[in-house]
Amino acid sequence: xxxxxxxxxxxxxxxNDSGILLQDVERGLYDFKDEEREEDFFKVDEGLxxxxxxxxxxxxxxxAWMLDFRLKSLxxxxxxxxxxxxxxxxxxxxxxxxxxxxxxxxxxxSWEDVPEDIKNAFDKLGIPQAERESLGGVGAQxxxxxxxxxxxxxxxxxxxxxxxxxxxxxxxxxxMVKDHFxxxxxxxxxxxxALHGAVWSGGSFVYVPKNVKxxxxxxxxxxxxxxxxxxxxxxxxxxEEGADVHFIEGCSxxxxxxxxxxxxCVELFVGxxxxxxxxxxxxxxxxxxxxxxxRAICEEGGTIEWISGSFGxxxxxLYPTSILKGDSSHAEFTGVTxxxxxxxxxxxxRMVHIGRNTSSxxxxxxxxxxxxxxxxxxxxxxxxxxVGSKASVNCGSLMLDSESRSDTVPAMVILTDxxxxxxxxxxxxxxxxxxxxxxxxxxxxxxARAMIVSGFANPVSKELPLEYAAEMNNLIKLEMExx
Amino acid sequence: xxxxxxxxLKAGIEEGDILHGVDLEVNPGETHVLMGPNGAGKSTLxxxxxxxxxxxxxxxxxxxxxxxxxxLTASDRAKKGLFMSFxxxxxVPGLSLESFLRNALREKxxxxxxIFQYKKQIEETCKLLxxxxxxxxxxxxxxxxxxxKKKAEIFQLLMLSPKLAILDxxxxxxxxxxxxxxxxxxxxxxxxxxxLIIITHSTRILEAxxxxxxxxxxxxxxxxxxxxxxxxxxxxxxxxSYVGA
Numbered sequence: 001x002x003x004x005x006x007x008x009x010x011x012x013x014x015x016n017d018s019g020i021l022l023q024d025v026e027r028g029l030y031d032f033k034d035e036e037r038e039e040d041f042f043k044v045d046e047g048l049x050x051x052x053x054x055x056x057x058x059x060x061x062x063x064a065w066m067l068d069f070r071l072k073s074l075x076x077x078x079x080x081x082x083x084x085x086x087x088x089x090x091x092x093x094x095x096x097x098x099x100x101x102x103x104x105x106x107x108x109x110s111w112e113d114v115p116e117d118i119k120n121a122f123d124k125l126g127i128p129q130a131e132r133e134s135l136g137g138v139g140a141q142x143x144x145x146x147x148x149x150x151x152x153x154x155x156x157x158x159x160x161x162x163x164x165x166x167x168x169x170x171x172x173x174x175x176m177v178k179d180h181f182x183x184x185x186x187x188x189x190x191x192x193x194a195l196h197g198a199v200w201s202g203g204s205f206v207y208v209p210k211n212v213k214x215x216x217x218x219x220x221x222x223x224x225x226x227x228x229x230x231x232x233x234x235x236x237x238x239x240e241e242g243a244d245v246h247f248i249e250g251c252s253x254x255x256x257x258x259x260x261x262x263x264x265c266v267e268l269f270v271g272x273x274x275x276x277x278x279x280x281x282x283x284x285x286x287x288x289x290x291x292x293x294x295r296a297i298c299e300e301g302g303t304i305e306w307i308s309g310s311f312g313x314x315x316x317x318l319y320p321t322s323i324l325k326g327d328s329s330h331a332e333f334t335g336v337t338x339x340x341x342x343x344x345x346x347x348x349x350r351m352v353h354i355g356r357n358t359s360s361x362x363x364x365x366x367x368x369x370x371x372x373x374x375x376x377x378x379x380x381x382x383x384x385x386x387v388g389s390k391a392s393v394n395c396g397s398l399m400l401d402s403e404s405r406s407d408t409v410p411a412m413v414i415l416t417d418x419x420x421x422x423x424x425x426x427x428x429x430x431x432x433x434x435x436x437x438x439x440x441x442x443x444x445x446x447x448a449r450a451m452i453v454s455g456f457a458n459p460v461s462k463e464l465p466l467e468y469a470a471e472m473n474n475l476i477k478l479e480m481e482x483x
Numbered sequence: 484x485x486x487x488x489x490x491x492l493k494a495g496i497e498e499g500d501i502l503h504g505v506d507l508e509v510n511p512g513e514t515h516v517l518m519g520p521n522g523a524g525k526s527t528l529x530x531x532x533x534x535x536x537x538x539x540x541x542x543x544x545x546x547x548x549x550x551x552x553x554x555l556t557a558s559d560r561a562k563k564g565l566f567m568s569f570x571x572x573x574x575v576p577g578l579s580l581e582s583f584l585r586n587a588l589r590e591k592x593x594x595x596x597x598i599f600q601y602k603k604q605i606e607e608t609c610k611l612l613x614x615x616x617x618x619x620x621x622x623x624x625x626x627x628x629x630x631x632k633k634k635a636e637i638f639q640l641l642m643l644s645p646k647l648a649i650l651d652x653x654x655x656x657x658x659x660x661x662x663x664x665x666x667x668x669x670x671x672x673x674x675x676x677x678x679l680i681i682i683t684h685s686t687r688i689l690e691a692x693x694x695x696x697x698x699x700x701x702x703x704x705x706x707x708x709x710x711x712x713x714x715x716x717x718x719x720x721x722x723x724s725y726v727g728a
Contacts, residue, residue: 431573432536433573434575436535436557437572439556440558440560440561440565440566440569441558441583441584441587441639441643442561442562443558443590444590451578451586455576455578457577458577459577
């Protein structure tokens with residue numbers, strides 16, 4: 001989420017397949033949980049106090065500056081109020097959120113050493129399979145700690161650092177972390193950024209040295225697995241001048257009755273002429289409050305590409321932000337959001353043009369069904385300094401029935417007249433005639449509808465690696481099948 | 484035994500019936516031509532045979548290949564060997580013809596499609612229809628010209644090889660070259676033993692075909708049936724003598 005999104009009311013708008021499709025997947029895959037041995041885990045008290053923050057910090061062996069940072073963040077957290085401009089988050093009672101659950105295993109270097117029940121959970125999520133398919137490195141987070149982490153040797157040989165945040169913080173990269181940690185998303189940004197600063201735990205640290213091109217994607221899985229547990233992972237990626245990397249973040253969580261909170265933070269630093277692609281598929285369980293903050297900053301000639309699929313959660317506030325600081329830097333955001341029954345997903349993107357000749361492109365698709373609410377919210381800001389910049393926004397919505405709701409809130413703040421800004425929005429429904437057309441070739445009605453919806457989301461899935469595209473199409477099919 | 488047997492078919496929309504008791508029999512491999520003035524119910528008949536849920540059958544039955552299909556969904560009818568070439572083929576963004584047809588073929592045969600064989604079939608069919616192979620990779624009908632859309636329909640016809648195909652004004656609005664290509668595809672389908680119901684206003688698509696029967700439909704009823712010669716007769720004299728009947 002993003003503090004400044006609250007300004008994005010329309011008033012501010014100065015201007016404004018494949019075989020994969022039909023695979024059978026059990027919905028249960030994404031809703032399982034492991035009941036066993038929860039009592040073995042170390043838990044902190046349910047409420048949030050300076051003592052709890054100290055406890056977390058101590059358990060994580062934080063350096064002293066990080067403890068200070070956490071306590072300051074907690075002070076800020078207490079002063080800020082919850083946002084009032086998006087989906088209602090009254091259902092969230094912070095006094096009941098267990099902010100930190102420590103898994104009983106330490107970091108493991110190889111898959112064989114990971115305990116069986118945790119392994120089973122990850123098996124169901126397909127992590128070892130992804131590894132077999134020789135993706136770059138696998139970092140999987142179980143509750144709030146990384147339990148399994150591996151970077152392929154050839155990536156490490158290139159000088160690429162891919163580790164968990166805790167190791168980075170207490171090891172030789174401490175200074176680098178200190179220089180960047182929550183500099184893009186300060187705790188003052190909004191209440192949940194402050195909360196994140198106070199209780200963050202887990203996450204990935206990636207450093208790609210100058211001119212290094214990583215040709216296999218690095219990937220990381222996050223998952224919540226304890227009743228009432230929040231997850232506050234921090235991802236910090238630094239891509240130096242001329243370097244190139246693709247990072248994939250996949251999320252899925254089991255279903256619980258207690259309100260769950262996800263307030264992660266992603267900070268991406270894209271150097272001069274560097275290229276970073278950040279892909280995400282989020283499939284949180286349907287009781288999750290997903291209040292995530294993602295932000296990137298690009299130096300001269302740098303490129304950030306966001307690919308984003310938002311499926312699960314009860315409510316989401318998610319607007320990845322790209323700050324185009326350097327001249328001729330470029331940002332693209334391609335996203336799909338699927339809001340089903342009981343879901344209120346407020347998603348979009350924010351682009352801030354500062355450098356000259358910068359360009360940004362937003363292409364989003366939102367789908368809503370069975371009473372789900374999907375809101376597209378974006379803000380394109382072209383500062384006075386951003387002479388010669390170009391910005392384009394294209395958002396499409398598909399409503400699968402008349403009880404669902406789709407809103408579009410595209411704000412634009414253009415402070416120079418030497419910029420080229422365009423916006424296009426479309427809201428539509430699945431045409432019965434198109435369903436009949438596909439059925440007349442022998443596909444079932446359900447498949448015909450799923451094909452039309454998958455086709456609608458295709459601009460996103462075609463940008464994803466094959467297995468992620470398959471997962472996304474499966475998710476679409478599952479969502480379509482649910483009442 | 485007739486391949487298609489329609490008995491006393493009444494069907495229409497909420498506001499009332501459009502078809503008022505249609506009887507029609509099509510034997511395997513036969514080519515039937517359906518003619519009639521605008522709004523007579525030709526397209527409605529095609530859509531009702533194919534199972535368009537926008538129309539409700541209020542009386543009568545449709546027997547296909549020995550089975551009553553009156554209550555079946557369009558997809559089940561397609562699996563049994565029915566096909567309709569749409570008058571206005573719909574655009575489906577993000578879905579390529581290649582991937583869609585692969586799914587449709589798998590549904591129809593109940594077996595996974597063998598990719599090498601499938602690609603070869605695509606290649607040959609494209610060649611036959613003078614179609615650039617890149618069309619099958621593109622989103623279905625998106626940005627296609629009128630002629631390209633109709634070619635894509637005939638492409639699907641040949642790929643799926645049904646027992647009976649309804650061609651709903653497949654030749655209308657096409658230039659001479661496109662009609663020739665489309666006709667060639669239909670001729671191949673017919674020669675391979677496929678039965679046809681051709682809804683048309685012109686004779687151009689019929690030139691290469693052996694027409695078995697011609698039917699004239701007026702105000703939702705078939706008012707006259709005859710042989711191939713009726714097509715020419717109607718083209719010379721119009722529907723006037725039938726409308727009054």
